[in-house]
Amino acid sequence: MSESVKKDELRARLERLVEDARRDGRLAELEQIFRSLTTVPDTAASTGEMPMRFGMVGDSAPMQAVFKLLERVVESDVSVLVHGETGTGKELVAQALHKYGHRKAKPFLAENCAAVPANLLESELFGHKKGSFTGAIADRPGHFVAADGGTVFLDEIGDMPLAMQSKLLRVLQDGEVRAVGANTSKKVDVRVVAATNKDLVAMCKAGTFREDLYFRLNVVTITLPPLRERKGDIAHLTQFFLKKIGAEMNKQVAVTPEALIVLEGWKWPGNVRELDNVLRRAAVFAREAIRPEDIGPPIVP
Template structure:
C-alpha cells in the first residue's frame, strides 16, 4: 500500500517542490495551506505522516501538535521552520514532533527523514518536559548550528553520555548547560569541573571526595563532584587533561555506576549524567598513551563537534546583537554595528572564537560613546594593539601589584590563618593565585600582546589564553 504524506505550508512554492519530491520517491501526497484543513484530514484518520510549517495563516503548528499526538499518537510529524533557532528545535521536540528541519532544506534529506520515520516502530508519545524559560542559550542560524540544535533536541530526553569537542571559546559549556537545562535532569544540579585547572594529585579527591585522614591535610570528610551532581549532570571540561589514574576510576564509574571516596572502602552508587568536553584530539592522546581507549568509547557515545566561529561566520551578526543586548542589561548603553564594521569582523579569523567576539563587543560598549560602531573602531580594536597602553585589573577593579614579592605574599597568606592550617587544596589555590600576577606581569611587559607574553613565559599561546580565561584576567586597554 502506498504511504500517504500530508503537507501543510502557506508557501505554494514549498508545497510544490515538497510534493513533487515525495511523489518521485513513491509516496501519495496531499497538500494544504492551512492548519484547519490539515486537522480535518488527521481527525478523519488520513495520512501516514505529516510535514508542516510552524507559522501558518490560521495558527501555529506547535499549538496543534499536542492535539495530533493525543488523537493519533503513532502519527509522525515533521516540523519545518524558517525560525531556525535553538528554541525552535527544542519546542519541536517537547511538543512531540518526530523531527525538525530548518528552511531552506535539502529535499533529499527530507525524503530520507520521511522514510526513516515510516520505517521505525511506532513509539507513542515522548515524555513532555516541564515549561521551559524562553531564553536563548545558543545563538546562530548557520547550517552548522542547525545540526547542533537538532542533535541536542534528540538527546534532551535521554541520559546518553556526550562528548563535546571544539576549539577554546566555541561554547562547549553552553552546550553542556543546554543539555542539562532543557533535559529531563533539569531539576537536578549541574556541576562543572575543569580538569586542566586542578592539580593532578587532587583530581581524584575533587571528583570522588575523601574521608577524614585520607591524606595529609584531610581534616574532615569532603564530598566530591559526583556526590554534588547526584540526580543531575556532571560536566567534565578539558577531559583530555585528566591523569591516567583518575581515568581508571572514572571508567569504573561509567561501567558499574558506583565509586568509592578517596580513603573509603564502601562503594557508593551514583546516578549522574556525564557530559565531557575537550579542545584536544582524544584519538591522538590515545596513540601517545595519554588517554585510555576504553574510556574514550565510554565517553564518546554521542560525539558533538562545535564549529569555530570562522566556520559559521554568517552567525556573527546575530551573535553580536545578542552580546550587545547582554551588556545593555548590565547597564551599558546599547550599540549597533555599521555595515562596514560587520564587513571588517567577517574578514577577521577569530582565533578566540565566540569568546573573543563577546570580549570585543563588551570592550566596544564600554570604551566608545558612539551609538553606531564604525569599521575604523573595530579595526582599531582588532589590529592596533600597539597604540594602546595596558593596565591590569583584578576582578572587582582592584589593581594587581605586579612587583609584589611572592615570598612575602605566601608569608602573609599563612599568617592570615593564625595558628591554624589553611584548608585542604592549598597547592591548587596558591598555584592559581601566584599564576594570576605572573601572567598579568607578562601581559603588562608585552603591552597586552599574548603571542609575546606566551614566548616570555615559555608556554603555548593556547595555554596562555586558557589561563587568562580560567583566571579571569582582564587586560584593560586605554587609547592614547
C-alpha cells in the same frame, strides 16, 4: 542552494549595497535602517526574532546540525563528548544538556580537569573520608555523589592524568564511586558530559588517553564549528552581545554595516568569546553605533 552559499550571496549583495549607498551619498540612511535592525529594543517581539535554541544563538547550517543533535540526546542519559576550539560554546552545550533535559531540577557540577592538581582531582570527583590525607579534616562528598540525579561536567578531559582516567572508567562502568579513604562504594546516577579541544583519537594512538574511556565518554560527540565557519551567525551574535553589553553599560550600542562586514571577515581564533570581548571593547569607544575604527586590530588578520 545550500544555506551557506545563500548567506555568502546575501553578504556580497549587502557589500555591494553599502558601496552603492556610499557613492550615492545615502550611507547615513542605510546606517539608520541597520541601526534600527541591530539595536534591540526591550520588547518580547524583538527577542522572539533572535535565532536561539537551547540558550545558544545561531541559525547557520553547522549550528542547526548541533541543535538537531542536541534535540536527539537532551532527554537521554548517554554520555556526551563536546569537542571544539576554545570559545566555541562547549560549556554552553554541557549546560544545555542539563538544563533542557529531565535532570534539570538536580545539580549540575563542573570540574576543570586541567586546573586541579592531579592528587586532588580524585577527591574532588569522588570525595574523601576524614583523615584520608593531610588536610582532610572532614568527610567530603565529591561531585559524583553531590550531583546524584544530575550532571557532572568534566571540562578539559584531555588533561586528565592517566591514573585518574582508569579510576573514572571504573566509576562509569560500575555506576558507583568510592571516596578516597573509604572502604565501601556508593551507587550514583549521574549523566557525564565531557569537553575538550584536544584530539582524543590522536591521544589514544599516542597512549596518553585511554581508548576504553574514550569509547565510554564518546557515546555521542557534539562538535562545535569554529566561528569562521559560520560567519552567518556573526550578525546574530553581535546583536545578542550588544544587547547584553548595552544593558550592562546602560548605553544602547548598535553596529554599522561596515563594522559588521569587518567582523565577518575576521578569523576569530578565540571564537565566540573573542567576539564578545571585541564588541565589549568597541562599545566603550563607540558613540551610537560601532564603526570599523572603533574595533581594535584582529589578533590574526
